[in-house]
Amino acid sequence: MAAHKIAIIPGDGIGTEVVPEGLKVLDAAGRKFGIDYEFTHFDWSCERYKDTGEFMPKDGIQQLSGHEAIFLGAVGWPGVPDHVSLWGLLIPIRREFDQYVNLRPVRLFEGVRSPLAGRKPGDIDYYVVRENCEGEYSSMGGRHNRGTEHDMAIQESVFTRRGVDRVMKFAFELAARRGKHVTSATKSNGIIHTMPFWDERFEEMKKAYPGFKTDQFHIDILTAHFVQHPDWFDVVVASNLFGDILSDLGPATTGTIAIAPSANLNPEGKHPSMFEPVHGSAPDIAGKGIANPIGQIWSGAMMLQHMGHQDAHDAILKAIETVLKDGGPKTPDLGGQASTADLGSAIAEVV
Amino acid sequence: MAAHKIAIIPGDGIGTEVVPEGLKVLDAAGRKFGIDYEFTHFDWSCERYKDTGEFMPKDGIQQLSGHEAIFLGAVGWPGVPDHVSLWGLLIPIRREFDQYVNLRPVRLFEGVRSPLAGRKPGDIDYYVVRENCEGEYSSMGGRHNRGTEHDMAIQESVFTRRGVDRVMKFAFELAARRGKHVTSATKSNGIIHTMPFWDERFEEMKKAYPGFKTDQFHIDILTAHFVQHPDWFDVVVASNLFGDILSDLGPATTGTIAIAPSANLNPEGKHPSMFEPVHGSAPDIAGKGIANPIGQIWSGAMMLQHMGHQDAHDAILKAIETVLKDGGPKTPDLGGQASTADLGSAIAEVV
Ligand SMILES: CC(C)[C@H](C(=O)O)[C@@H](O)C(=O)O
Numbered sequence A, B: 001m002a003a004h005k006i007a008i009i010p011g012d013g014i015g016t017e018v019v020p021e022g023l024k025v026l027d028a029a030g031r032k033f034g035i036d037y038e039f040t041h042f043d044w045s046c047e048r049y050k051d052t053g054e055f056m057p058k059d060g061i062q063q064l065s066g067h068e069a070i071f072l073g074a075v076g077w078p079g080v081p082d083h084v085s086l087w088g089l090l091i092p093i094r095r096e097f098d099q100y101v102n103l104r105p106v107r108l109f110e111g112v113r114s115p116l117a118g119r120k121p122g123d124i125d126y127y128v129v130r131e132n133c134e135g136e137y138s139s140m141g142g143r144h145n146r147g148t149e150h151d152m153a154i155q156e157s158v159f160t161r162r163g164v165d166r167v168m169k170f171a172f173e174l175a176a177r178r179g180k181h182v183t184s185a186t187k188s189n190g191i192i193h194t195m196p197f198w199d200e201r202f203e204e205m206k207k208a209y210p211g212f213k214t215d216q217f218h219i220d221i222l223t224a225h226f227v228q229h230p231d232w233f234d235v236v237v238a239s240n241l242f243g244d245i246l247s248d249l250g251p252a253t254t255g256t257i258a259i260a261p262s263a264n265l266n267p268e269g270k271h272p273s274m275f276e277p278v279h280g281s282a283p284d285i286a287g288k289g290i291a292n293p294i295g296q297i298w299s300g301a302m303m304l305q306h307m308g309h310q311d312a313h314d315a316i317l318k319a320i321e322t323v324l325k326d327g328g329p330k331t332p333d334l335g336g337q338a339s340t341a342d343l344g345s346a347i348a349e350v351v
């Protein structure tokens, strides 16, 4: 099989520390399952921005487009406004490559303590399927009377039938391979144009999946249920913003958001998909070598799955499970003192 | 002192069951502290809507405007679309009366079990100060190509300097009487017009409160912190939508959202303020007489505080605390079998 061409963007902060561990584990899985990679490294980051005024070169998207997948660490650093850094790299990649699904598993592992009382592995095991190309994140809108006492800002959310239907379809197809249960995150009681539309599309989509269990909750009470009843969920489909919130809250209930991975998918494979941990560049712990690399490693596993290597994906997941369960090295967020590299190596060895 | 003129709107579902308990406790506090009320009851509800096509009469706002406060149960019922019921009553009241602060205390009581492991009273004790008149809840926007495959919806959020500043000022003033710590809920990395504006105003407002501790978190990680570090918070200021989410999530971490109250305040007292529990009409348990009335009762206490009766407010809070702690009657959500009326009476007796 030809080598998989993969673009590596470590980015900022702990991104540069966890990506090498992700690669370590990808290498181990590659050796075991006979998978070849061709990695290209890109130094796109806030540092580069400070030097050159750009996150990525003008033809950055074009440079990436020859790859099958993008393996990203984290982007963002104090001193560079977030809305500049993210809209200069992360969000353009998601959109230009039509990565319209952001898939985020939430799972409690044995050996990791949940902040929720009395929860065991199995009680928390669901997916957040987040719309990733439209919705509340849009460049439509702007400022009026800037700097005066009449200053104001308007932000437009855009929901299209095509955009909503395709992410809902993905959620139902995923649920078909799991518990056949889809929950929709809405807020149609407060947000009167887009969310009733979202509900309409969900009603319509349900018809194509008879026998599925479906429900919907307003985002406010849904966050409460994530804490009080995490066992209620199988696949949760949500807009860009609601999915963003739920996919940080969910992992928090599993003990640490540092283990949470994400896959920004162009499901049809017309464009590269991007794999990155849910956590950010974490300036508070960057440079210390203590970041938990599991979010990055698991993202690598999702990348292998997307590229057709289910067996390698499963082996990495099993290795993560084993190391966590069997008292392997634990980084500080997991209550231990191990380094990023210790934990990465331990997982790579078990794969 | 002249009697306080108060409009009573029980509304729908358990609203009609918990409001009488709220009144029972208001009466008890009135007797004890020599407070007189003049109650006017309104039957505005989904039932009325089904009969007449209107939630409130055309001159509803005018009818309410002669009152000092509005004591609301809950609005909404299956069969009436939420965005119809809420935009027909709750939201117009908030806006017409310029109730620009929605104040929502979050507190863990002794005798109530938190779903968070190892949390004790004192660990969870903060306020969410929610903007209540603009932001993400707006009637601007609409549908395009409705019913076709090119169907789409646009929703505009509107943030004004006046609207943002006044709610932030309220938050800082509240913090001045507590721990002098204000946290801002933002999402300026994803939402590029309104949230950077929100951050700018927060930076500006901080200057007027030297010596205060301030911080800000993106809403995604903030929900994680509510679960992992509830002890970090004192006063959290948030936009309409983010405040809505945080004020359901927060109470969920205290064991039951049924105890959470809210005050929709027009702080200057130019218009009536409205007091209502955070929970809704709860069709699943309505009609059984088992709803927890504490959210409604505590809302009544906030109403007394707003009308200048701090002593009566404190006495009701103390009574709630005592009944919960001393093994008084518990409704099913608190793990007991008591009825709504049992719990209401127990609190009224202790006031
Ligand atoms: C019912 C709904 C419109 C309302 C809101 O979102 O404001 C409710 O959730 C609340 O928090 O008061």
Ligand SMILES: CC(C)[C@H](C(=O)O)[C@@H](O)C(=O)O
Residues within 6 Å of the ligand: A086, A090, A244, A278, B189, B190, B220
């Ligand atoms: C950094 C930020 C723009 C991003 C998002 O909101 O999408 C992040 O929170 C995420 O979840 O990937």
